[in-house]
Amino acid sequence: MNTILPIEKRNAVLLKMADLLEQERAVLKSINQQDLANYSGADLAMEKRLLVDDAKVDGMILSLQQLASQEDPVGQVRFNFTHENGMKISNKTAAFGTILIIYESRPDVTVEAGGIAFKSGNKILLKGGKESILSNQKIVSLWHEALKTTVISTEWVEYLNYDRAQTQEFLENPTQKVDLIVPRGGEKLIEFTKKHATCPVIVSGRGNNFVYVNADADLQKALAIIINGKTSNISVCNALDKVLIDTNVPNWEIFAKQLVTELQLFDVTVLGDESIARVTGVKAIESDLIWYEEFLDYKIVIGTVDGNPEAISKINKYCGGHSASIITRSDASAQQFMENVDASSVYHNASTRFTDGGQFGLGGELAISTDKLHQRGPIGLQHLVTNKWYIYGDGQIR
Numbered sequence: 001m002n003t004i005l006p007i008e009k010r011n012a013v014l015l016k017m018a019d020l021l022e023q024e025r026a027v028l029k030s031i032n033q034q035d036l037a038n039y040s041g042a043d044l045a046m047e048k049r050l051l052v053d054d055a056k057v058d059g060m061i062l063s064l065q066q067l068a069s070q071e072d073p074v075g076q077v078r079f080n081f082t083h084e085n086g087m088k089i090s091n092k093t094a095a096f097g098t099i100l101i102i103y104e105s106r107p108d109v110t111v112e113a114g115g116i117a118f119k120s121g122n123k124i125l126l127k128g129g130k131e132s133i134l135s136n137q138k139i140v141s142l143w144h145e146a147l148k149t150t151v152i153s154t155e156w157v158e159y160l161n162y163d164r165a166q167t168q169e170f171l172e173n174p175t176q177k178v179d180l181i182v183p184r185g186g187e188k189l190i191e192f193t194k195k196h197a198t199c200p201v202i203v204s205g206r207g208n209n210f211v212y213v214n215a216d217a218d219l220q221k222a223l224a225i226i227i228n229g230k231t232s233n234i235s236v237c238n239a240l241d242k243v244l245i246d247t248n249v250p251n252w253e254i255f256a257k258q259l260v261t262e263l264q265l266f267d268v269t270v271l272g273d274e275s276i277a278r279v280t281g282v283k284a285i286e287s288d289l290i291w292y293e294e295f296l297d298y299k300i301v302i303g304t305v306d307g308n309p310e311a312i313s314k315i316n317k318y319c320g321g322h323s324a325s326i327i328t329r330s331d332a333s334a335q336q337f338m339e340n341v342d343a344s345s346v347y348h349n350a351s352t353r354f355t356d357g358g359q360f361g362l363g364g365e366l367a368i369s370t371d372k373l374h375q376r377g378p379i380g381l382q383h384l385v386t387n388k389w390y391i392y393g394d395g396q397i398r
Contacts, residue, residue: 004095004121007072009150014115016146018064021111024142025057032107032135039131045235045296050105050132060111066363067119073382074121088392093385095121097179100160101366102127102167102193104185107135113184114143114157116366120384125178127160127167129185137161164192171196182367182379187294202379204367207237208294208320209352212311212337214328215248219255221349222327223262228351229325230300231266237368238323238355241295243302244311245276253279256302263300273303291318308333312340319343321370323352344370344377 021028032052041047079091099117101124103109110126117124128136136159143157162170171181171193181201183193194201211229213222229240243259245252260270260280270282277284282302285291290301291314305311315324325347326337334348345355355378357365362380369376375383 004074005152005156007074009152010072010119010121011068012150013146013152014064014068014119016149017111017115017142018061018068020142020146021057021061021064024138025054028052028057028135028138029054031138032132035107035132035134038134046105046131048233048235050107050135052107052135056108060108063112063358063364064115066358067115067381070119070363070381073119073385076382076385078387083396085396086394087396090390091387092390094388096384096386098123098125098177099384100125100127100178100181102181102183102185102189104129104189105131106184107132107139109184110136110139110143112364113182113366116364116379116381116384118156119381122179122384123155124157125160126158127162130163133161168192168196172198174198184367186296202367202369202375203371204237204369204379206294206320206370207239207296207322208241208292208318209238209323209325209343209355210242210244210315210319211240211325211327211352212244212305212315213246213249213255214308214311214326214330214333214337215246216330216333217246217249217327218329218349219249222255223259225325225327225349225351226259227262227266229353230263230268231298232351232353234295234297236353237294238353239296240352241293241300242291242318243300244305244314245302246308246311247275247304247306252304256280259302267298269297269299271299271301273301275304276302294320308336312337316340316342322368323347323355325350325352344368 029052074093074095076093077090081089099122101113114124140159144154147154178199181197183190184204187206190203211226226243245256256276257280260282263270271285272282321343323345324341324343326334327349328334338346357378357380360378362378365378365380366384367379369379
């Protein structure tokens with residue numbers, strides 16, 4: 001199990017898995033309907049993430065095909081040095097070993113994240129949520145079929161059907177070596193994992209993203225970007241939660257009213273700071289603590305700021321470190337904003353909904369990290385590796 005699989009075998013498994021998903025498309029969708037029927041429906045965002053439809057299956061297949069076409073992330077030379085004593089020293093990328101992925105309600109993670117971990121030479125442990133258990137078990141059975149067809153042990157992909165207590169016990173006293181844990185989900189899941197884990201954890205999944213409408217903004221672009229960021233998919237971590245309007249925008253009050261009207265057409269609940277509430281008539285926020293919240297719902301908070309420095313300061317105080325966008329015609333304002341906002345992805349005149357491994361050209365993602373070690377933002381195939389040093393000598397001693 002510890003010997004890394006040749007890249008040809010890893011790619012063959014990924015392509016076989018893509019074929020099996022196509023063959024079993026109807027069966028998978030039918031099984032997923034059982035998961036949906038069993039789900040209470042209490043959380044709209046959770047339900048959207050749980051659904052497996054044709055578009056989701058297409059995405060899973062495309063992700064596997066793209067992964068198979070990418071070069072091997074393992075064994076890439078990152079540094080070369082020849083010592084004065086003649087030793088040849090190089091640093092190369094290396095697989096972690098075993099990666100545990102803990103996630104909620106998203107069967108597509110069982111394919112996409114599993115594929116990225118496998119392609120980068122790792123054994124995968126998958127711990128999905130109880131709400132998607134039937135869909136996940138079906139997908140894992142396809143993984144095992146793909147492995148067997150390629151004459152590879154099914155131990156490379158393992159599903160942990162654990163409840164919360166069993167998961168905690170495994171995190172604290174793992175029954176096998178785990179080298180890295182990636183929790184994908186809400187803040188409670190991330191806190192739970194970090195609290196109990198005994199190996200490194202990459203934090204992923206919290207959004208609370210901001211759009212700042214600068215004094216020099218193209219207001220039609222601002223409107224379109226905000227509506228897209230908030231309404232195109234509420235259940236994802238790159239969705240928009242907060243808008244800041246510069247009071248130096250000419251007739252900012254008219255723009256604020258127009259924005260509120262547009263958002264309400266999409267049934268978005270709009271809350272405002274004191275200025276926005278006064279001008280537009282929306283309900284005022286009850287506490288500044290709401291600026292810290294990620295909603296995953298048809299809900300947004302709009303506030304006002306006086307210029308770039310105040311916008312940057314407010315975003316750095318409250319945002320989740322995920323994504324922030326400035327809408328402006330001024331390149332200088334954009335550069336100041338992008339260099340000083342402390343987030344994994346900073347935008348100029350574009351929607352935060354693009355923070356995604358596929359959209360960034362990575363061919364999918366394991367997660368979107370808001371940590372700064374060891375990788376920030378979308379974690380693609382080339383980031384899911386550690387490294388080690390290779391030293392070639394001829395009897396040298398120090």
